[in-house]
Amino acid sequence: MHDVRALIDMGDEAVRRLARRGYALDLSSLESLQSRRNQSIRTADDLRAESKRVAQEVQQKARAGEDISELKENARKLKEQIRELEAEQEQVQAELRDVLLSIPNLPLDDAPDGDSEDFAVEVRRVGNPPAFSFDPKDHVDLGEAMGILDFRRATKLSGPRFSVVRGVGAALERALATLFLDLHTRRHGYVEHSVPFLVSRKTMTGTGQLPKFEEDLFATGVADRELFLIPTAEVPLTNLYADEIIPRAELPLALTAHTPCFRSEAGSYGRDTRGILRQHQFSKVEMVRICAAEESQAELEKMTSHAEACLKELDLAYRVVTLAAGDMGFSAQLTYDIEVWLPSQHTYREISSVSDCGTFQARRAGIRTRDAQGKSTPVATLNGSGLPIGRTLAALLEQHQQQDGSVVLPEALVPYLGFRCIAADGTPEA
Incomplete structure (x- = not known):
C-alpha cells in the first residue's frame, strides 16, 4: 500500500507514472480524503483537550461545593461530539485505505511503455x-x-x-x-x-x-x-x-x-x-x-x-x-x-x-x-x-x-x- 503523503508530494510525477500502467490517479480526491482525515484528527484532539479541562473543572467545583450541573452537561456534549468525530475519522480512514489499496505499484522508468x-x-x-x-x-x-x-x-x-x-x-x-x-x-x-x-x-x-x-x-x-x-x-x-x-x-x-x-x-x-x-x-x-x-x-x-x-x-x-x-x-x-x-x-x-x-x-x-x-x-x-x-x-x-x-x-x-x-x-x- 502506498504512503498517501508520498503520493501527494510526488504530485504530477505519480500521476504520470501510474498513467503508464493505465491507472488514472485522482490527486484532488486523495488530497481531500487526507485533509478530511487530518482535520478530524485535529478537531478530535482539541475536543479531548477541552473535555479533559472541563473534567478537571468539574472536580474542582465539586470539591468547593459549587453547582456543576451545567459543566456536567457540557462534558456530556463534548464526549458525544468526540464519539461522532471518532466515527467520522474511522469512516474517512477506511475510505482512504480502500483507495490506497486499489492503487497499483508505481512502475520504474526501466519498464517500457505499453499495455500488452x-x-x-x-x-x-x-x-x-x-x-x-x-x-x-x-x-x-x-x-x-x-x-x-x-x-x-x-x-x-x-x-x-x-x-x-x-x-x-x-x-x-x-x-x-x-x-x-x-x-x-x-x-x-x-x-x-x-x-x-x-x-x-x-x-x-x-x-x-x-x-x-x-x-x-x-x-x-x-x-x-x-x-x-x-x-x-x-x-x-x-x-x-x-x-x-x-x-x-x-x-x-x-x-x-x-x-x-x-x-x-x-x-x-x-x-x-x-x-x-x-x-x-x-x-x-x-x-x-x-x-x-x-x-x-x-x-x-x-x-x-x-x-x-x-x-x-x-x-x-x-x-x-x-x-x-x-x-x-x-x-x-x-x-x-x-x-x-x-x-x-x-x-x-x-x-x-x-x-x-x-x-x-x-x-x-x-x-x-x-x-x-x-x-x-x-x-x-x-x-x-x-x-x-x-x-x-x-x-x-x-x-x-x-x-x-x-x-x-x-x-x-x-x-x-x-x-x-x-x-x-x-x-x-x-
Whole structure:
C-alpha cells in the first residue's frame, strides 16, 4: 500500500507514472480524503483537550461545593461530539485505505511503455530452438499418445482446465520439482519451506491479491473463518514476515517452496484452453527474496538468473523480456518474463515472471527493517517462478520430442528418474 503523503508530494510525477500502467490517479480526491482525515484528527484532539479541562473543572467545583450541573452537561456534549468525530475519522480512514489499496505499484522508468505483451522488450535469447525434420506435435498429442496425460478423465472429475498426469509423467513432475528445489537450496542459497495452502484475507491483501483480484481466487472457509486457496506460494512465503521487523544483518532472505496453485482465471476464458498451459490447479516452485529497499534491483537480476538456471539445466531454449509498464502485475515495479520456446506454437511463451515489488508489498504487510540510524523502514520484496511444473513439462515434451513419438530427457533429470527416455508408449527407457 502506498504512503498517501508520498503520493501527494510526488504530485504530477505519480500521476504520470501510474498513467503508464493505465491507472488514472485522482490527486484532488486523495488530497481531500487526507485533509478530511487530518482535520478530524485535529478537531478530535482539541475536543479531548477541552473535555479533559472541563473534567478537571468539574472536580474542582465539586470539591468547593459549587453547582456543576451545567459543566456536567457540557462534558456530556463534548464526549458525544468526540464519539461522532471518532466515527467520522474511522469512516474517512477506511475510505482512504480502500483507495490506497486499489492503487497499483508505481512502475520504474526501466519498464517500457505499453499495455500488452506486444510492447515487451527482449533482453536476451539463450539456446537455439530445435530444428525438426518432421512436423512436431504439441504436448497434448504427445502426452495422450504416451498415456501420461489424461484430460478426459480430469474433466470427468472436475470439469475443464484440469489434468491428470500418470505413470512416468507423474514421476517426471516429481523429478522436476525436486530438481528445482535442489538447485535453489543447494546452489542458490534459498531456504525451503512447507507452507499452508489456505490463507486469510489479510494475508492475501498483504501481497496485493486482494481486494482487486478477488474474482480470480478460490474462496472457502472453516466454520466462521474465511480462507482462500493460494494462487502462488509468493503469498504465504512473503507474509511469513508480516508485521515484523527483520534485523538488517539477516537480509537478504531467500525463501522457496513447492506448492499447488489455484486460480480461477476469470479474465482469461478462451485463452490456452488446450493442454496444461493455463489451468485452475497447477504446481510450482516459487522463489521469494526480501532485502533492503536500495538493493532490490540487484536482487531482481540475481533472482532472474536463478530461474534461468532451471531452464539451462533442462536444455530448453528461452528468452528474457522486460514487461511493459501496463502489462505488469499489480504489485510489481519492474518485471522480467522468461519465455520458453514451444515448437507447436512456433513462439516463445511465458514460463516465469520475476518481479521487483520494491516496498509496495512490505508497506501493505508491515514488513520492516532498521536503517543505520535505527529508524524502522519498509523492506523490498521480490518473487519469481522457479519454475511451474506443468509448463516446464509441456516444454520438455515439445522441445525434446523425437520423430517416433518418444522424448529424450536432459541428463540433469536422470539422477531423479533413473531413465533418460520416455518411449512412444509411455514406458521408461535407459
